[in-house]
Amino acid sequence: MSARYARAQIESAVAQSLVIGLEGLEASADELAMVAQGRVGGVILFARNVESPEQVWALNESLRRAAVGLPPLFVMVDQEGGSVARLRAPFTDGPDMAALGAADAAALAAHGRRMGRELAAAGFNFNLAPVVDVHAVQGGVMARRSLGADPLKVGELAAAFIQGQQEAGCLACAKHFPGLGRTTADSHRHRPLVELSRDELDAVELPPFRRAIAAGVAGVMVCHAVFTAVDADRPASLSPAVIEGLLRGEMGYQGLTLSDDLEMGALAAHGLAPAQAATQAYIAGCDLLLVCRRAEEALTAGREITDMIIDGRIQPAVAQAKLERVLRAKAGLRHLPPPLDQLRAALSHKGA
Numbered sequence: 001m002s003a004r005y006a007r008a009q010i011e012s013a014v015a016q017s018l019v020i021g022l023e024g025l026e027a028s029a030d031e032l033a034m035v036a037q038g039r040v041g042g043v044i045l046f047a048r049n050v051e052s053p054e055q056v057w058a059l060n061e062s063l064r065r066a067a068v069g070l071p072p073l074f075v076m077v078d079q080e081g082g083s084v085a086r087l088r089a090p091f092t093d094g095p096d097m098a099a100l101g102a103a104d105a106a107a108l109a110a111h112g113r114r115m116g117r118e119l120a121a122a123g124f125n126f127n128l129a130p131v132v133d134v135h136a137v138q139g140g141v142m143a144r145r146s147l148g149a150d151p152l153k154v155g156e157l158a159a160a161f162i163q164g165q166q167e168a169g170c171l172a173c174a175k176h177f178p179g180l181g182r183t184t185a186d187s188h189r190h191r192p193l194v195e196l197s198r199d200e201l202d203a204v205e206l207p208p209f210r211r212a213i214a215a216g217v218a219g220v221m222v223c224h225a226v227f228t229a230v231d232a233d234r235p236a237s238l239s240p241a242v243i244e245g246l247l248r249g250e251m252g253y254q255g256l257t258l259s260d261d262l263e264m265g266a267l268a269a270h271g272l273a274p275a276q277a278a279t280q281a282y283i284a285g286c287d288l289l290l291v292c293r294r295a296e297e298a299l300t301a302g303r304e305i306t307d308m309i310i311d312g313r314i315q316p317a318v319a320q321a322k323l324e325r326v327l328r329a330k331a332g333l334r335h336l337p338p339p340l341d342q343l344r345a346a347l348s349h350k351g352a
Contacts, residue, residue, distance in 0.1 A: 042074030060123025112164025
């Protein structure tokens with residue numbers, strides 16, 4: 001095998017870990033080319049990409065069609081509900097998870113199925129929800145996004161939501177590992193420092209993630225906070241001790257690990273460009289690297305990671321394991337979304 005061919009293979013494998021944001025309501029020629037050429041493995045949509053159900057369906061259809069002949073494209077969205085909902089009515093866009101915390105598991109399963117059915121019909125196959133952070137401190141940043149203060153109840157309700165959503169055909173993601181429920185610092189702007197002991201983490205933060213893992217959640221998103229009891233020097237998203245040691249080693253998680261957005265202030269404020277952060281997150285154990293605005297930063301990281309595999313700084317077996325997890329998650333995904341009429345039907349029966 002020639003070195004050039006080997007590099008092309010490695011580039012393709014690494015590309016499956018790259019998830020990029022898009023600029024507008026339609027995919028540009030450059031964005032479609034990145035997908036069609038297999039230079040990225042997924043995209044994530046935000047409110048800037050959404051105008052109407054028909055428009056977002058057409059956008060997702062164009063993206064997924066561009067990937068035909070390649071592994072199915074991850075098409076992601078953050079549709080938690082309430083304060084974080086990229087899709088508004090007629091999609092199910094609420095209530096906040098905090099309000100749902102008073103419901104029972106059956107209600108959360110039904111809510112997850114309804115949202116999953118709508119998202120799948122709109123062409124999404126991966127929803128970055130639910131939040132499983134335990135809101136357990138006054139003024140916490142997850143007050144509206146958390147299912148509550150009881151770790152066991154949060155885990156029970158989150159597991160029901162996960163199972164409902166995934167049964168409806170949309171992968172779920174538990175976030176923000178190891179848990180942001182007891183911080184008042186917003187990682188969009190700052191790097192939170194969580195100085196809880198391991199016993200405190202084990203008692204409050206980790207039980208909902210254990211329950212989500214037992215429920216078969218497809219992905220776990222790792223946050224950018226520093227958890228001093230596990231790794232005092234690095235944010236969780238860049239920490240092998242957190243991802244490979246705690247999440248995979250101690251907790252036995254075998255699914256996909258996702259970074260939070262690598263352009264967030266928690267990393268940028270400490271001098272890390274998104275491409276640098278993405279490379280470090282890949283080395284630390286993240287399977288999917290989210291760069292939600294500047295696609296060129298994701299592509300730069302892809303080239304750097306490829307170089308590191310070729311020169312031995314990253315073992316090929318590490319890259320192979322990541323690729324296998326991604327492809328395993330994609331194995332059950334369709335290439336194209338359902339017909340538009342299915343979306344209209346899903347949105348007209350939101351109470352079902």
